[in-house]
Amino acid sequence: MKAKFFIALSFFSCFIYSQKKEGDHIVRKKILITKTATSPKIDGILDDAEWQNVPVATNFIERTPNNGKPQEDSIKTEVRILYDDTGVYFGAQMYDPTPKKIAKELTERDAINNDDFFGVALNGYNDKQQSLEFVVTAAGVQFDAKLTTDGEDDTWNSIWYSAAKINDKGWAVEMKIPYSELRFPKSSIQEWGMNMFRRIQRIKASYDWNFVDNQKNSYTLFDGVLQGMENINPPTRLSFTPYISTYINSFDGKTTSSFNGGMDVKYGINDAFTFDMTLIPDFGQANFDNSILNLSPFEQQFSEQRTFFTEGTELFSKGGMFYSRRVGGEPSRYPTVSENEEVVEYPAKVKLFNAFKISGRTKKGLGIGFFNGVTQKMEATILNHETGEIRKEVVEPWTNYNVLVFDQRFNGNSSVSLVNTNVMRDGNFRDANSTGLLWDLTNKKNIYKTYGSLKGSWVRDGETKFGTRAEAGIDKIAGKNRFSLNGNATTKDWDINDLGFSTKTNFANYNAWYGYRILQPTEKFNNIYLNFNVNYFHRIEPFLYSNLIFNNNNSFTDKSFRTYGGGIESTPFGQNDIYEPRTFGRHLKIPAYFDTWIWFESDSRKKLQYNFTIDYYAFNETGRNQVLTEFGIRYRFSDKFNVSWNFNPDFSNNETGFAGKNDTDIFIGRRQRNTYENALTSKYTFNEKMSLALTFRHYFSDVTYKQFYTLNQDGSLTDTNNFNKNLNGTYNAWNVDLRFSWWFAPGSQLTLLYRNATSNYLETSRLNVKNNYDVLFNEPMVNNFSLKLTYFLDYNRIKSWTKKKGT
Incomplete structure (x- = not known):
C-alpha cells in the first residue's frame, strides 16, 4: 500500500x-552602471561630485501591503550606482515629507526592529537563484544575508561599508560593497541580477525597484538587471581573523583562569568557492542553551x-x-x-x-x-x-x-x-x-x-x-488558493544521530493541506491566511494505526497592523503512541483530544508591544487537560533602549507517561506537571557599533506522580502495586548573561561577558516559590568573566601597508 x-x-x-x-x-528593469575614477566618501551625504550625472534608478513599486501600486512621489526613492576597480557603490535618497517620523531604532548588527531600511540584492551570476543582500537601516545599522530560492540565510556575514543620514528630504544611504565580498564569473563584460528595496516602517510598506509579484513565493525570480561593468579584476579573497580571549571562572569556592588564542581563515579559491577554517576555536562566549525538564522519549x-x-x-x-x-x-x-x-x-x-x-x-x-x-x-x-x-x-x-x-x-x-x-x-x-x-x-x-x-x-x-x-x-505555491499533498516513511533502523538529528522512526505519515490567502488588502484587513490540514500516521513494523489529526489555522492582520488568529485541532480516534513505552512493538493508548487556541500581537510600531497565546487541550478522559500559555511585553524607552519580558506558564493535568520497566512489565505513571519560564532581555545600544545587553532566563518545572499502572499489550493500563519508585521531581535552570559588544572596525569585535548560572534537580515536587528559590540559590553558582578580541585582517590591506612602507 x-x-x-x-x-x-x-x-x-x-x-x-x-x-x-x-x-x-x-518584466526586468535594466540600469547602466557608471565607472568612476575616484570613490565617493561613504558618509551618508550625497554631495560628492561622483554622484552627479549618474543614471537614476527610481519608480519603485509597492510589494506590501498593496502589491503592484507605484510608489508615490512624496516618498519616492532614487538610487545612483557607481563602480571602480575595488567595488560597487550605491547612493540612495529616500524621500519622506516628515523626516522626524522616520523609524530609526538602534540595534546590534544584523538586527532590524522598528526601523526604516534600504537594501540591495546582488546576483553576480544573474541566474535568479542566489543573491547577496546588503541592508542599512535609517539608524545606520548593517544587515547582510544570502538569499536563495530556499529562503534567507542571515547567518552569513560580510565586510562592507555604509553610512546613513537623516536630511531635509528624508534620509540617505551610501554603501560600498567590495568585489572581495561578491561572487561573479570571470568575464570581460558583467551583467548582474539586481533588486533594490525599501521599508517605511510607520506605514509598514515595502517597495522594490523591480516589481515583485506576491502571488509567487520566490523573491529572487524578480531581479532587474545591472549592466555596464567591464574588465573587473577581482582582488585576492584572503582574510585572517585572529582572536585572543581570557576567562576567569568561579565555582563552588574555586577560581580558575585561562588564556586562549586562535584564528579563523577565509580564502577565495576562485570566483565561486570559499575556504573557511577555524584553528584552535574558542566558543566560550556562545549563548546559553534553553534546557528543560525533558520527560519525552527523545x-x-x-x-x-x-x-x-x-x-x-x-x-x-x-x-x-x-x-x-x-x-x-x-x-x-x-x-x-x-x-x-x-x-x-x-x-x-x-x-x-x-x-x-x-x-x-x-x-x-x-x-x-x-x-x-x-x-x-x-x-x-x-x-x-x-x-x-x-x-x-x-x-x-x-x-x-x-x-x-x-x-x-x-x-x-x-x-x-x-x-x-x-x-x-x-x-x-x-x-x-x-x-x-x-x-x-x-x-x-x-x-x-x-x-x-x-x-x-x-x-x-x-x-x-x-x-x-x-x-x-x-505543492501549489502561487495564487490565493494553495495546496499540498505529501507523504513520508521512516524505517525502524533509521539513525543519523552521529552527525544529524532524528527522533521518530518506524512510521509513515500522509498529509493533505489547503491554504487560502488574500493577496491585496480588503476594507478591514491587510492580509488573511487560512490553513486546513489532515495528517494520518501509522506504524510500519508491525502495522498499527497511530493517529489521525485534523487541524485549522487562521491568521489576520488588520488596518492597525495588529495580528491575531487562532485555530482548532482534534484527534477523533485517539492515538496509539508507539514511542512512549520505550520498547519496540509496544504502544500506549492516548485518549482523543480537542485543542483550541487564540493568539494576539499588538502593533510593533508602538513603544509598548504585547502578545499572548492561550492553547487548551481537552482530552476524552475525566480530569485530563493541558493548558499552554505565552505572554510577552516589550517596551521601547527610546531608539537606544528597550526591555522585553516573556512569561510562559504551562500546566498538564493527569497526563500519562513512561515510568520504568523490568524484565516482564512496562510501567506507566499518571502525573501532574507544572512549568514556568521567565525570560528578560534588555538592550542599550550606544550607536550602530556598540551595545550592552542583559539576558536572563529562569526555567522551573515540577512533576508529581499520582498513580502507576502496568501497560497491557493492547496499549491499555492496569493498576499496579509492583512499582513504588519516587519519580517526583523539580528542575530549575537559572542563567544570566551581561554582554558588552563593540564593533570597533569592519569585521573586528571586542566582547566583554559576565555570566551567572546554576541548575538543580530535586527528587521532590510541589515546593512553594520561596522554598524553591531558597534551595536553588544554595546550589553552587558559576560566575564567569570573559574578554574576547577578534581582529579582521584583509590580505589586500596588508599588501597595501607593505607597499606604503616600501616607498
Whole structure:
C-alpha cells in the first residue's frame, strides 16, 4: 500500500510539473552602471561630485501591503550606482515629507526592529537563484544575508561599508560593497541580477525597484538587471581573523583562569568557492542553551550558537541531515565500571581541534559544500574505592566528521541535491554514514512544485544497522488558493544521530493541506491566511494505526497592523503512541483530544508591544487537560533602549507517561506537571557599533506522580502495586548573561561577558516559590568573566601597508 502511494504520488508530480500556463511574463528593469575614477566618501551625504550625472534608478513599486501600486512621489526613492576597480557603490535618497517620523531604532548588527531600511540584492551570476543582500537601516545599522530560492540565510556575514543620514528630504544611504565580498564569473563584460528595496516602517510598506509579484513565493525570480561593468579584476579573497580571549571562572569556592588564542581563515579559491577554517576555536562566549525538564522519549534539540557553524551553512542544511551540535557535543560512551568503582570525572563536552568548510556555486548553478571537523580524544577518570587506584578510560576517541553536498539548480527555481555525512571514530568505537538524494522541481511559471527525497543511514557499532527514509510531495505555491499533498516513511533502523538529528522512526505519515490567502488588502484587513490540514500516521513494523489529526489555522492582520488568529485541532480516534513505552512493538493508548487556541500581537510600531497565546487541550478522559500559555511585553524607552519580558506558564493535568520497566512489565505513571519560564532581555545600544545587553532566563518545572499502572499489550493500563519508585521531581535552570559588544572596525569585535548560572534537580515536587528559590540559590553558582578580541585582517590591506612602507 505504501509503495503504491509513492508511485502514484510521483506520477502525479510529473504530470503537474509538465503543465504550462500562458502569460505571467516577468518584466526586468535594466540600469547602466557608471565607472568612476575616484570613490565617493561613504558618509551618508550625497554631495560628492561622483554622484552627479549618474543614471537614476527610481519608480519603485509597492510589494506590501498593496502589491503592484507605484510608489508615490512624496516618498519616492532614487538610487545612483557607481563602480571602480575595488567595488560597487550605491547612493540612495529616500524621500519622506516628515523626516522626524522616520523609524530609526538602534540595534546590534544584523538586527532590524522598528526601523526604516534600504537594501540591495546582488546576483553576480544573474541566474535568479542566489543573491547577496546588503541592508542599512535609517539608524545606520548593517544587515547582510544570502538569499536563495530556499529562503534567507542571515547567518552569513560580510565586510562592507555604509553610512546613513537623516536630511531635509528624508534620509540617505551610501554603501560600498567590495568585489572581495561578491561572487561573479570571470568575464570581460558583467551583467548582474539586481533588486533594490525599501521599508517605511510607520506605514509598514515595502517597495522594490523591480516589481515583485506576491502571488509567487520566490523573491529572487524578480531581479532587474545591472549592466555596464567591464574588465573587473577581482582582488585576492584572503582574510585572517585572529582572536585572543581570557576567562576567569568561579565555582563552588574555586577560581580558575585561562588564556586562549586562535584564528579563523577565509580564502577565495576562485570566483565561486570559499575556504573557511577555524584553528584552535574558542566558543566560550556562545549563548546559553534553553534546557528543560525533558520527560519525552527523545533528546532535546538545541540551536547552534557557535559562529563558525552558523555562518554560510545554507548548503550544509540541505535535507536536514547535518546537526552541527554533534561536532564537539557529548562523548559517545559512558565508562564501564565495576562494583567498587566510581566515575569521578566525566567530560561534558568533546573538544573541537579544528574544522574547515569549502562552499560555493558555479555559474552553471552547481553548489558544492564540503565540511570537515576533527575532535580530540576525551577520557573519564574512574576511582576504585577498594584499592584507591585511579584509572582513565577513553569515552570519545579522535574523531573525524565530514559532510559533502552537491546541489544542482536549474530552470530558475528547481534543484537536485546529493548529501553525504560521515563519522569515523578511532578504534572500536561507533562509525556512521548517511546519504540522501533530494529533488525540488518547480514549473516555469512557478505555480507548482514537486519534491521528495530518498535517504539511507548506516551505523557500525559491533554490527551494521541500515535504515531508510523517503518522502514525496506536490505543492501549489502561487495564487490565493494553495495546496499540498505529501507523504513520508521512516524505517525502524533509521539513525543519523552521529552527525544529524532524528527522533521518530518506524512510521509513515500522509498529509493533505489547503491554504487560502488574500493577496491585496480588503476594507478591514491587510492580509488573511487560512490553513486546513489532515495528517494520518501509522506504524510500519508491525502495522498499527497511530493517529489521525485534523487541524485549522487562521491568521489576520488588520488596518492597525495588529495580528491575531487562532485555530482548532482534534484527534477523533485517539492515538496509539508507539514511542512512549520505550520498547519496540509496544504502544500506549492516548485518549482523543480537542485543542483550541487564540493568539494576539499588538502593533510593533508602538513603544509598548504585547502578545499572548492561550492553547487548551481537552482530552476524552475525566480530569485530563493541558493548558499552554505565552505572554510577552516589550517596551521601547527610546531608539537606544528597550526591555522585553516573556512569561510562559504551562500546566498538564493527569497526563500519562513512561515510568520504568523490568524484565516482564512496562510501567506507566499518571502525573501532574507544572512549568514556568521567565525570560528578560534588555538592550542599550550606544550607536550602530556598540551595545550592552542583559539576558536572563529562569526555567522551573515540577512533576508529581499520582498513580502507576502496568501497560497491557493492547496499549491499555492496569493498576499496579509492583512499582513504588519516587519519580517526583523539580528542575530549575537559572542563567544570566551581561554582554558588552563593540564593533570597533569592519569585521573586528571586542566582547566583554559576565555570566551567572546554576541548575538543580530535586527528587521532590510541589515546593512553594520561596522554598524553591531558597534551595536553588544554595546550589553552587558559576560566575564567569570573559574578554574576547577578534581582529579582521584583509590580505589586500596588508599588501597595501607593505607597499606604503616600501616607498
